[in-house]
Amino acid sequence: xxxxxxxxxxxxxxxxxxxxxxxxxxxxxxxxxxxxxxxxxxxxxxxxxxxxxxxxxxxxxxxxxxxxxxxxxxxxxxxxxxxxxxxxxxxxxxxxxxxxxxxxxxxxxxxxxxxxxxxxxxxxxxxxxxxxxxxxxxxxxxxxxxxxxxxxxxxxxxxxxxxxxxxxxxxxxxxxxxxxxxxxxxxxxxxxxxxxxxxxxxxxxxxxxxxxxxxxxxxxxxxxxxxxxxxxxxxxxxxxxxxxxxxxxxxxxxxxxxxxxxxxxxxxxxxxxxxxxxxxxxxxxxxxxxxxxxxxxxxxxxxxxxxxxxxxxxxxxxxxxxxxxxxxxxxxxxxxxxxxxxxxxxxxxxxxxxxxxxxxxxxxxxxxxxxxxxxxxxxxxxxxxxxxxxxxxxxxxxxxxxxxxxxxxxxxxxxxxxxxxxxxxxxxxxxxxx
Amino acid sequence: xxxxxxxxxxxxxxxxxxxxxxxxxxxxxxxxxxxxxxxxxxxxxxxxxxxxxxxxxxxxxxxxxxxxxxxxxxxxxxxxxxxxxxxxxxxxxxxxxxxxxxxxxxxxxxxxxxxxxxxxxxxxxxxxxxxxxxxxxxxxxxxxxxxxxxxxxxxxxxxxxxxxxxxxxxxxxxxxxxxxxxxxxxxxxxxxxxxxxxxxxxxxxxxxxxxxxxxxxxxxxxxxxxxxxxxxxxxxxxxxxxxxxxxxx
Numbered sequence: 001x002x003x004x005x006x007x008x009x010x011x012x013x014x015x016x017x018x019x020x021x022x023x024x025x026x027x028x029x030x031x032x033x034x035x036x037x038x039x040x041x042x043x044x045x046x047x048x049x050x051x052x053x054x055x056x057x058x059x060x061x062x063x064x065x066x067x068x069x070x071x072x073x074x075x076x077x078x079x080x081x082x083x084x085x086x087x088x089x090x091x092x093x094x095x096x097x098x099x100x101x102x103x104x105x106x107x108x109x110x111x112x113x114x115x116x117x118x119x120x121x122x123x124x125x126x127x128x129x130x131x132x133x134x135x136x137x138x139x140x141x142x143x144x145x146x147x148x149x150x151x152x153x154x155x156x157x158x159x160x161x162x163x164x165x166x167x168x169x170x171x172x173x174x175x176x177x178x179x180x181x182x183x184x185x186x187x188x189x190x191x192x193x194x195x196x197x198x199x200x201x202x203x204x205x206x207x208x209x210x211x212x213x214x215x216x217x218x219x220x221x222x223x224x225x226x227x228x229x230x231x232x233x234x235x236x237x238x239x240x241x242x243x244x245x246x247x248x249x250x251x252x253x254x255x256x257x258x259x260x261x262x263x264x265x266x267x268x269x270x271x272x273x274x275x276x277x278x279x280x281x282x283x284x285x286x287x288x289x290x291x292x293x294x295x296x297x298x299x300x301x302x303x304x305x306x307x308x309x310x311x312x313x314x315x316x317x318x319x320x321x322x323x324x325x326x327x328x329x330x331x332x333x334x335x336x337x338x339x340x341x342x343x344x345x346x347x348x349x350x351x352x353x354x355x356x357x358x359x360x361x362x363x364x365x366x367x368x369x370x371x372x373x374x375x376x377x378x379x380x381x382x383x384x385x386x387x388x389x390x391x392x393x394x395x396x397x398x399x400x401x402x403x404x405x406x407x408x409x410x411x412x413x414x415x416x417x418x419x420x421x422x423x424x425x426x427x428x429x430x431x432x433x434x
Numbered sequence: 435x436x437x438x439x440x441x442x443x444x445x446x447x448x449x450x451x452x453x454x455x456x457x458x459x460x461x462x463x464x465x466x467x468x469x470x471x472x473x474x475x476x477x478x479x480x481x482x483x484x485x486x487x488x489x490x491x492x493x494x495x496x497x498x499x500x501x502x503x504x505x506x507x508x509x510x511x512x513x514x515x516x517x518x519x520x521x522x523x524x525x526x527x528x529x530x531x532x533x534x535x536x537x538x539x540x541x542x543x544x545x546x547x548x549x550x551x552x553x554x555x556x557x558x559x560x561x562x563x564x565x566x567x568x569x570x571x572x573x574x575x576x577x578x579x580x581x582x583x584x585x586x587x588x589x590x591x592x593x594x595x596x597x598x599x600x601x602x603x604x605x606x607x608x609x610x611x612x613x614x615x616x617x618x619x620x621x622x623x624x625x626x627x628x629x630x631x632x633x634x635x636x637x638x639x640x641x642x643x644x645x646x647x648x649x650x651x652x653x654x655x656x657x658x659x660x661x662x663x664x665x666x667x668x669x670x671x672x673x674x675x676x677x678x679x680x681x682x683x
Contacts, residue, residue: 382522385522389507389535389596403527410526
């Protein structure tokens with residue numbers, strides 16, 4: 001690495017100023033966890049492109065900027081209301097800090113725990129200690145170390161065995177201060193036979209910031225979790241969001257990843273499946289101008305009879321660049337695994353770029369695995385067909401692109417969320433009217 | 435309504451149409467028959483404005499205007515409808531969305547207000563009923579997973595809604611079994627009236643058993659080599675095209 005290229009000098013020099021204010025420092029485990037991570041980060045710096053998993057994504061912009069943690073709650077309430085999902089519970093994190101006053105958890109079943117991580121670290125630190133770092137470690141890459149060291153708050157969620165949450169829980173990450181650093185850690189347990197739906201929404205009103213969220217999720221035997229990530233950060237934001245899942249036997253995990261915003265965004269969804277667990281990963285990334293949208297997924301089939309389905313679509317216009325890295329690993333004992341991965345991309349401009357890398361690593365001999373990738377442009381025959389029905393070319397192109405993208409939105413069952421997403425698509429394709 | 439004079443069209447350096455002339459009056463049904471490679475599909479494409487063709491000579495006048503100057507969507511809004519030989523499938527776009535977008539584009543072009551959702555649905559459902567189709571058709575993605583017959587009926591539904599002045603049927607019979615052919619033909623016949631003209635392009639005579647034309651033309655080697663009444667189609671069925679090729683009309 002070139003000297004200073006990803007040295008993160010700014011963060012190294014300011015960490016000591018903030019370390020004492022971070023929650024859990026009075027707990028030996030947490031304090032050691034942070035220190036170990038920070039030592040690792042000091043050695044590694046930010047991930048660089050010579051690392052295979054970061055080949056396509058350049059974080060120079062991140063190491064150049066001087067983001068700092070802030071505390072601010074002056075959120076525009078009317079604006080926030082437009083972000084809230086109808087008929088849901090909401091947790092609001094402002095610049096990485098849990099805001100009880102902006103959150104709405106009324107009528108949450110009494111035995112369901114949805115709390116600030118900072119608060120749980122004060123009152124029942126052992127509950128955090130039991131989970132922290134159990135789904136992802138600094139061995140993944142140095143941005144995990146960064147999160148371990150810096151997380152200032154987050155959401156702690158525990159759904160007791162057999163409880164089925166009847167409404168979605170929305171986690172709204174708001175960044176509203178320029179140059180701010182928001183680092184949060186979510187810990188979620190869905191106990192045996194329980195089910196939950198989480199909608200993770202990233203929004204901002206500041207012009208540039210670094211939003212960094214790590215989620216560790218634990219699905220016990222037969223648990224079900226649907227997770228929707230809606231990344232609509234502002235155009236100048238840098239976003240890192242990772243969801244790392246441990247799936248016990250017969251559990252079901254569905255993830256829908258919508259990446260619309262940010263100048264530079266990286267999403268990671270990694271899951272480990274035990275006996276007969278199932279996962280479904282869907283994604284849509286929609287980039288224009290100079291956006292860089294990186295999607296990194298890993299599905300580890302560790303035991304037999306697992307099922308995984310992955311379908312990602314990318315639409316890239318102007319000078320946008322998209323990355324899809326999808327890796328499926330089938331361990332030697334994971335016989336009868338059934339896995340399908342598909343990535344389809346639409347390039348709308350000669351300057352747009354997609355780097356797609358599906359990987360299958362199969363160590364078992366009795367499995368059913370398939371993957372497919374396509375990269376293409378709009379079908380000119382379809383454009384002409386629409387013209388021959390009186391529709392101008394611009395509208396025709398918008399209709400066809402919308403249709404391509406909307407296939408992923410159509411998979412969303414929650415009608416309010418679906419219409420929010422359709423509105424996002426309409427921002428990109430204004431010539432269509434619905 | 436449509437006047438084609440001495441039309442020469444090339445694809446790249448290759449001449450396809452070599453001096454084609456044709457007059458269609460309001461309410462007439464013309465059939466263009468001819469062997470493969472004669473330029474039949476090129477004629478339908480050039481009239482609808484498909485890119486990729488060069489007009490080297492001649493003119494096409496539509497209601498007194500130069501048709502070749504108009505963009506494809508303008509031609510459509512002005513009343514030219516091409517029923518495709520191979521209608522495209524558009525996953526993710528419902529039939530009802532396509533129909534509404536098409537109709538409102540046409541209305542806007544003519545200075546009419548767009549139809550609201552209720553009025554539109556009433557109208558489109560009346561057309562569905564007219565063609566004896568299932569309303570479920572409306573909510574399926576355009577042609578996705580449709581059978582050959584369903585795709586062609588869907589084209590006719592679009593025509594029924596858009597009420598074109600000139601309807602070009604490009605090999606509408608291709609890929610249809612006899613039952614589907616009868617149903618599609620009934621749909622076409624229901625659209626015939628004193629004002630609306632049709633240009634039917636077909637390789638086989640059998641379509642003309644169902645949709646009886648006023649005039650039959652034989653297109654061979656880029657020109658119309660013979661024109662006549664419906665009986666000409668029967669003669670072609672019997673003798674083939676060989677005896678006409680190389681003849682000028």
